[in-house]
Amino acid sequence: MRTHARTVVIGVGNEFRRDDGVGWAVISQLRMRAADRSLPPGTVLATCDGEPARLIALWEDSAVAVVVDAAHSHPGTPGRIHRLELDAGSVTQPATTSSHGLGLGEAVELARALGRLPARLxxxxxxxxxxxxxxxxSPAVAAVVEPLAVRVEDELRRRRGTTAGELP
Known part of the structure; x- marks a missing residue:
């Protein structure tokens, strides 16, 4: 079994499908920000196309995984951000759906069934x-990339002061 960093941030999507690339854009922004201000030790930044087995491999053995993905919601408000927090014991179906054929929800359900969810997702x-x-x-989605990167970075920094597996 491979051991992954305690915290992984995964940008999910396809940068060649316009707004579906928002996860990749946030990871890119986090990498640029990390050049000036390092992220907490043990933080890994990754991108993924959303295929469930690849997602599970990226977050497996992590105390915390933060995933950024595009979503479709009806009715939708482009650029609106939804935050969901799950622990290995509580998995709920989100109100939005992934923009991928097999999405994050399927990866979460499969990981839960296999006992491979991170302690906190x-x-x-x-x-x-x-x-x-x-x-x-799109302009509405591009406008949230930097603020969302800051929000993720702040969440990672707050986590540094908590015990393993806990987020404030």
Missing amino acids: VVYAVEGADSSLGTGL
Whole structure:
């Protein structure tokens, strides 16, 4: 069994499907910010296409996994951010759906069934406006990338002062 860092932040999506690339954009922003201010020790930044087995492999053995993904919600408000927090004992179905065929919900359910959920899973789902082929985020989604990166970074820093597996 591989041992992963205590905390992993995963940007999920496809940067060639416009707003579906928001997770990757947030990871890119976090990497740029980390050049000036390091993230807490043991933090890994990763991107993933959303395939459930790859997601599970990235968060397996982590005390905390933070996932940023695009979401579809009806009715939707492009750029609106949903925050869901799950622990290994409580899994609920989110009100939004992933923009992928097999989504984060399926990965969570599979990981739960296999006993491979991180101790704490935090999901930031950003409602998108455009998932057509191409690059570049819609203005509403692009506007939340930096504030969401700051929010994730703040959450990671707050976590540093707590015991393993706990988020404030």
